Amino acid sequence: xxxxxxxxxxxxxxxxxxxxxVLPRRGKxxxxxxxxxxxxxxxxxxxxxxxEMDLNRESKLMEKIQMCMKKLxxxxxxxxxxDQVQSPPVLEAFLKVLGSExxxxxVVYGIGSIESYxxxxxxxxxxxxxxxxxxxxxxxxxxxPILSATESRLLENLGCSVLSVNEQGQRQASKPxxxxxxxxxxxxxxxxVQANWRTERLNNIVLFGNSFGTYEEHVSEFRSSTIVDSSRxxxxxxxxxxxxxxxTVSDDYFGAFHDTSWHFFSIVALAxxxxxxKTE
Numbered sequence: 001x002x003x004x005x006x007x008x009x010x011x012x013x014x015x016x017x018x019x020x021x022v023l024p025r026r027g028k029x030x031x032x033x034x035x036x037x038x039x040x041x042x043x044x045x046x047x048x049x050x051x052e053m054d055l056n057r058e059s060k061l062m063e064k065i066q067m068c069m070k071k072l073x074x075x076x077x078x079x080x081x082x083d084q085v086q087s088p089p090v091l092e093a094f095l096k097v098l099g100s101e102x103x104x105x106x107v108v109y110g111i112g113s114i115e116s117y118x119x120x121x122x123x124x125x126x127x128x129x130x131x132x133x134x135x136x137x138x139x140x141x142x143x144x145p146i147l148s149a150t151e152s153r154l155l156e157n158l159g160c161s162v163l164s165v166n167e168q169g170q171r172q173a174s175k176p177x178x179x180x181x182x183x184x185x186x187x188x189x190x191x192x193v194q195a196n197w198r199t200e201r202l203n204n205i206v207l208f209g210n211s212f213g214t215y216e217e218h219v220s221e222f223r224s225s226t227i228v229d230s231s232r233x234x235x236x237x238x239x240x241x242x243x244x245x246x247x248t249v250s251d252d253y254f255g256a257f258h259d260t261s262w263h264f265f266s267i268v269a270l271a272x273x274x275x276x277x278k279t280e
Contacts, residue, residue, distance in 0.1 A: 103138030110184040119256035170195035173204040181209035193233035207263040
């Protein structure tokens with residue numbers, strides 16, 4: 001599989017996503033996900049279902065994003081998070097993933113509707129501010145099957161690339177990659193880990209998303225087969241995971257970032273990973 005799906009202009013694609021929208025939740029929607037030992041077989045061409053551009057909506061949405069970025073940039077939450085990223089243990093973990101590379105690409109999955117809800121706007125604003133702050137963060141690619149044509153055009157105007165293929169979260173990290181995925185479904189994280197179930201790929205990943213430690217606690221407490229089935233690779237990779245929880249600081253940012261952590265994977269021997277995979 002190619003390391004990155006091609007991006008194409010909105011007007012040149014007319015296929016729809018393969019994720020099924022089920023239920024709105026905190027500005028996101030629950031989706032169904034495909035699993036396969038061959039991730040490239042699950043990828044589907046995608047384009048917004050509403051192909052009409054609305055310049056007035058786009059202008060209003062740009063104003064909302066700019067206001068949100070300004071609010072976030074001036075917040076204590078943002079400055080506490082910057083201090084965390086620049087602290088020795090976290091910064092060293094980032095630099096270890098970067099290795100000899102000068103840039104770390106960012107892939108944003110499952111952002112939700114940035115037009116309809118504030119949490120996705122805050123999450124997008126944080127991604128944009130992090131890229132502006134740190135020179136080693138490279139290009140940003142974004143995908144969510146519920147993005148409208150207006151939202152997609154706005155993202156492009158912000159300098160992001162909107163993927164034309166639904167990767168089902170199965171991007172293989174052939175180079176250092178920051179996966180920015182706050183509050184995605186467990187299946188999407190599990191797909192990502194499964195698609196990168198090799199030492200060199202997992203070591204190329206930084207994941208900003210739901211705490212894997214919390215998933216482990218839920219399985220231990222509830223032992224639900226549904227939770228176990230949707231998080232098998234999450235649980236298997238936990239022993240190789242260094243997790244740094246973020247501090248939401250105030251209620252203003254709880255909805256967008258609660259229970260979110262930076263995750264780094266440190267696997268020194270393929271044998272250890274293969275041994276873990278036998279427990280699936």
